[in-house]
Amino acid sequence: MTANWQGNGGLVAATVLGLVLLLALPQIVDPVMMIELTSYVIMAILALSLGLIWGYGGILCFGQSAFFGIGAYAYAIAVINFGDSTIPLLLSIIVPGLFAALLGYFLFYARITDVYFGVITLTVTLILYKVMGATSGSQYVIGAAPLGGYNGIPAVPPLNFPGRPELALSFDGLFYLSGVTLLAVYVGLRLMLKSRFGQVVVAIRENERRAELLGYDARFYKLATFAIGGAIAGLAGCLFANWGMFISPDVFGLAQSAQVIIWVIVGGTGTLLGPIVGCFAIQWIATKLGAQQLLNANLVLGTILIGFVLLVPKGVVPTIGDALRRLKFCPYVAPLVEQRRVP
Amino acid sequence: MIEVKNLHSGYGRIPILHGINFTMKPGEVVGILGHNGMGKTTLLRTLVGQIKTTQGRIEFDGRDVTFASPSERARAGIGYVPQGRDIFPLLSVMENLKMGEIMRGGESAIPEMLGHFPVLKDLLERPGRGLSGGQQQILALARCLAGRPKLILLDEPTEGIQPSIVDLIAEKLGELKASLGLGIILVEQDIRFIRQLADRVLIIQKGAFVAEISPDQLYDREVVDAHLGI
């Protein structure tokens, strides 16, 4: 009965569709657009990570790009030192995951609430921006990797086949790897949200006090969700460092932090598809706007965001989902987690 | 099984409870009667840890839980069905039930609960908010019991619920009390309901117990009037 598009059938369909797109796009899209598309895919992984912790965990994080940036830097610094990319890749997941766990520990266990949590995470991100920006002198090196201040780290070596540094990932390869990673993260999160752990996370978002009274330590579950989200963002950061072969403190900037939030708002919180759709759509529009001179790109994007907040407050995907469900006249066939705007 | 000594608590700086004392044996059902605003809900909230104890001591199963967190107390075996029931509105009935049992190892208590409350069987896929008040009350009770608590606190379970469901709940609680040795603290305004279940009744006024009576005395118009002055 619940085998609607949010059920397992939907999951298989989404996976197949994702794989088809992954194989077909390079055939039909021109090479310049493929470069763009690869970055969209990478950013979609970042968007998913925020979709998890905000949309499902109910954790208002304005600093998701901090974990993204830490992942990117961890990878860049490690791969310059190690040569082989296997351990750097793992570090790009583990370091931001641990950083999120540490930050989350202080914030959740101190019972910092919504808005303050948002403000603090944003502040941490901006501090990282300043700190990394201040590393321009030659004394700021980690092993063989100069940090480079606001100029960042250039010539970041690409990922390679594990243990074989001479087998470096090509740019086409990066598209496929990013696409597979996005799919894997999506499927993994879907399964996680269906598990007991995921159920508890969602229940805590719905009513934290009640979950506690049923015996769940909400702080622990939030911390775990936050750390998972941080680790996923870090992985996206690693791919991003590969994409540009470059990383700079700009990843910790206000613009980057705001973008992720906009993707999730436009796509819709409380779904996993929403952040992906929002990320692709907004980036595509931004690219198109950047290519013309008639209108100011930021102005148009700002208008779109305000329009969405006012007219489609739930975001694209939940709104379409609602419409489909209404058409089927099945008031009780709700998805596992009802799409709902999380304040 | 629970021993409460000189319990004080309140909201912020407003004190509500002023020295609550009582003890309960395993399997005992204690009714708590009192007018609106006398502190019944506040007492239950303090017992489960939702409100901090400002003075006094709560011992459960021989363990001091005065400063334990709500989740620790729940895991220790204190179940709570609050006024207003607190169903997760967007989770399905089944998911709500699972939330109730997760913390206990061993066999799932859900099939047993569905045996006790067969009405839920047809509703398993529904979101909690799609249930009527009576169905929600049954779900809240079943969810609480799915965690196999040793003691449950019920806050006005009959409030706003149709008589047939009130009878069903009374019957089931009576059975469970006998079969599981479940302790129950029952806050109620429905005198008939309390009379059916309680072993003894405590009267609360302005945040303290002022009298203990037997359920039989609730038949006595004078006693009822004296304590609950209608």
Ligand SMILES: Nc1ncnc2c1ncn2[C@@H]1O[C@H](COP(=O)(O)OP(=O)(O)O)[C@@H](O)[C@H]1O
């Ligand atoms: N959240 C709250 N904040 C402040 N005062 C409250 C709150 N909830 C209840 N009170 C006050 O505490 C007193 C006891 O309330 P309560 O325990 O709910 O009574 P009862 O359950 O017996 O009707 C009342 O005077 C009520 O106004």
Ligand SMILES: [Mg+2]
């Ligand atoms: Mg009350």
